Structures are given as C-alpha cells and as structure tokens.
Amino acid sequence: MQNKKLYTTRPSMPSYEEYAEQIRRIWDTAWLTNMGEQHNELEKAVAEYLGVEKMSMFVNGHMALEMVLQAFRLEGEVITTPFTFISTTHAIVRNGLTPVFCDIREEDFTIDASKIEELITERTTAIVPVHVYGNVCDIEAIERIADKYGLKVIYDAAHAFGVKYGGKGVGGFGDAAMFSFHATKVFNSIEGGAVVYHDDEVGKTLYNLKNFGIQSEEVIEGVGANAKMNEFQAAMGLCNLRHIDENIAKRRKLSEYYYELLEGCQGIRLQKPQPEVESNYAYMPALFEKSEFGVSRDVVYEQLREADIFARKYFYPLTSEAQCYRGIYDSSNTPVAKKISADVLALPLFADMTKEDIERVCSVIRSAGGLDAK
Ligand SMILES: *Cc1c(COP(=O)(O)O)cnc(C)c1O
Numbered sequence: 001m002q003n004k005k006l007y008t009t010r011p012s013m014p015s016y017e018e019y020a021e022q023i024r025r026i027w028d029t030a031w032l033t034n035m036g037e038q039h040n041e042l043e044k045a046v047a048e049y050l051g052v053e054k055m056s057m058f059v060n061g062h063m064a065l066e067m068v069l070q071a072f073r074l075e076g077e078v079i080t081t082p083f084t085f086i087s088t089t090h091a092i093v094r095n096g097l098t099p100v101f102c103d104i105r106e107e108d109f110t111i112d113a114s115k116i117e118e119l120i121t122e123r124t125t126a127i128v129p130v131h132v133y134g135n136v137c138d139i140e141a142i143e144r145i146a147d148k149y150g151l152k153v154i155y156d157a158a159h160a161f162g163v164k165y166g167g168k169g170v171g172g173f174g175d176a177a178m179f180s181f182h183a184t185k186v187f188n189s190i191e192g193g194a195v196v197y198h199d200d201e202v203g204k205t206l207y208n209l210k211n212f213g214i215q216s217e218e219v220i221e222g223v224g225a226n227a228k229m230n231e232f233q234a235a236m237g238l239c240n241l242r243h244i245d246e247n248i249a250k251r252r253k254l255s256e257y258y259y260e261l262l263e264g265c266q267g268i269r270l271q272k273p274q275p276e277v278e279s280n281y282a283y284m285p286a287l288f289e290k291s292e293f294g295v296s297r298d299v300v301y302e303q304l305r306e307a308d309i310f311a312r313k314y315f316y317p318l319t320s321e322a323q324c325y326r327g328i329y330d331s332s333n334t335p336v337a338k339k340i341s342a343d344v345l346a347l348p349l350f351a352d353m354t355k356e357d358i359e360r361v362c363s364v365i366r367s368a369g370g371l372d373a374k
Helices: 016-029 037-050 061-071 086-093 139-149 200-210 231-242 244-262 297-306 335-343 355-368
Strands: 054-058 077-080 098-101 124-128 152-156 176-180 193-197 214-216 268-270 284-288 344-347
Touching: 016 037, 016 231, 037 054, 037 193, 037 231, 054 061, 054 200, 061 086, 061 152, 061 176, 061 193, 061 200, 077 086, 086 098, 124 139, 139 152, 193 200, 200 214, 231 244, 244 268, 244 284, 244 355, 284 297, 284 335, 297 344, 297 355, 335 344
Parallel strands: 077 098, 077 124, 124 152, 152 176
Antiparallel strands: 054 193, 176 193, 268 284, 284 344
8 A cells, every 4th residue: 555645744725716716816906916915915914913013024934034134234143043944044144144053952942041141252243043843932031131232132933923922922022033934834825934023124124125125116215135925925825824723723733642642752752832832833843862762863764754754854954064064163062952953853743634644653653663562
C-alpha cells in the first residue's frame, strides 16, 4: 500500500468556490494591486483580529522585516537569536547591520534575556527577538533592557499570528513586530506579511519603502522599493481569516493528541505550555536526546522519511552556521541553541491533519527509539 505523504506543514485553504467568489470583484474592477479594495479590507480585518491599531501589509514577511529594520534607521549591532528561520538574520545583514547572536532558553527556545546585557556594546542599537514556534519571548525582561540602554525592540513574530500574552495580542509589544502570512504559516495570504508599529512616522516611512516613496501622483517623498501586497493575495487572506479560529482550534486538538502519545516517552522532550499565553499551535517541535532515546534526531528524521513522513529540522543549522555566514560567527557562543538545533524535529502539524496521521507519525517515532520494546 502506498502511504499518504505527510509534510510538516500543509497550507490552510478555503474551498475553491469560496476563493472564486472572493476574486470575482477583481474582474469587475480590474484593480489588481496598489492598495486595492481587498487589500484595504484585509489590512483592517487583520489588525482587528490581532488587536493592534497600526499595521502595514507587505508582499511577504521577509520584506516587511527588512523594511521595518530600515524604517528605524538602525546602525551598528543588533542582538538577535540564531535559532530561527534564515530570514531573520538575512534581514539584519541586508540592512548593513551586524547580528550579534544571543543564546536561547531551554524551555521555549526564545532568546535568553538574561544573556542579552553582556552582549551590549556602544554600537548596539536594537534587539530583534523571535517568538519562535509561536512561543512568546520574555517580553518584560527584554523591554527593561531596551529601556535601560535606549535600544529599539523589533519582534520577528512570523510564527505568532493570533498568539496572545496576558490577554493582549503579541504584536502590540516592542517598537514593532513583523508577521508572516506565508503559505506554510498559521494564517496565509499565499505570500504576505505585515508590520505592526506604534509611531506614525515609522508608518509613513514603511509606506514609502513599500511603494517607491510615492505619496501622490506628483509627490515622491522618499527613496523606496516595491513590496506591496496584491489583490489575489489579499483575497486569499480574507477567505482564510474567516476560518482562522476554527483552524487554530483544530491545531490545538491535534497538538494535544501528540502530547497524549509522546509526552513522558523516554528521551523525547516536548515544549511546555507557557503561562499567560494563548497559543496558536503553529508547530510541534520534539527534542530527541540520543543518550536517552537511543538514536539521534537524524535517525528519527530518516526513519520518518522512509515512511513518507517529511518532518523538518527546524531550526538546523543555526542561522549563524549557514554556509553564507560560515567563519564569520561562532556558534560555540550559543551552546544551548546549538544543542537544541541538533536534537529538534518539527513534526507534521496542520489544520487538516487527522488523528490517524498523528498515530502514524508517533508509531514510527516509537519504533525508531525502540520504545515499544522497552
Ligand atoms: C516565515 C518566516 C519569515 C519570513 O516570512 P516570509 O513571509 O516567508 O517572507 C521570517 N522569520 C521567520 C521566523 C519565519 O518563520
């Protein structure tokens, strides 16, 4: 029997009919991009959903992050995490800034705020923490340090769509936060992204950066590029937003089932729910400790592949170890991140997964570790 191929993520999509209905208006108006009707409607609806006031949408999350870093006119060094998608580090480097890598916490894989201060120099201008897997960073500690040293805080919240901390949308913290609406994220507009900000000057700069600096037909106010979201993306976003709560609820159930099957298994460590946090269940990371589990993460990964289950080594290598950065940064300065990166596997988790799919994943994992024999 041919196995159904299981991937770590599978995009959430509306029905074909729902999307077709949504894009009909685009033919009526022949307005394809440039802050169209659907774009503006989505921007308003997403801001409301995230519980934030000021938000600017972009063609994708990466450009949103690059442009918000640029909007703050940062210079020098930026303290960040190496345990993230490569986009975070690239956005810093492509702005002519120097990333300074801080280690992460064992429990939730976010930047270890107790290690930030020792990395601050005269050249430090900002902190770029990541709410990795949708886990919320130590927001209060980061804010205290930023206030003390006069640093900007720009969150990479690519994974954290809909996550709340203390009842408040996580986008509201820091000087700004970037969300990704990429196909593989909890909420998607095919590709897409947004920046949440508080300062109207930053908002104006963001607009100029994403739209050639064009304020009106005859006024080119700033030097900008093009990173606008088009109407087809926005239409997909509007459809998916209608189903977001239902999708997060499905992810929650599936993720609870994983815990039921894997929690307490010798050598497997799962992340613990964070206090005060309403999660979006974006990812299902599991750590495999070879000395206890019996085999390494890489063996589990291979055995899953043989069973047509394509888990991902998120995040391996560390961004500081990427080929393009090799020899420039030293990952021995971030030993916790290095260890977790070697042990972690993001297991398949997407809204339309079934319980049987999860049983299949867990049974391969159990047999890889010889758990049923133990
Ligand atoms: C997805 C992602 C990005 C980039 O977003 P895109 O929308 O894919 O451009 C940035 N940072 C992190 C942590 C991500 O996972």
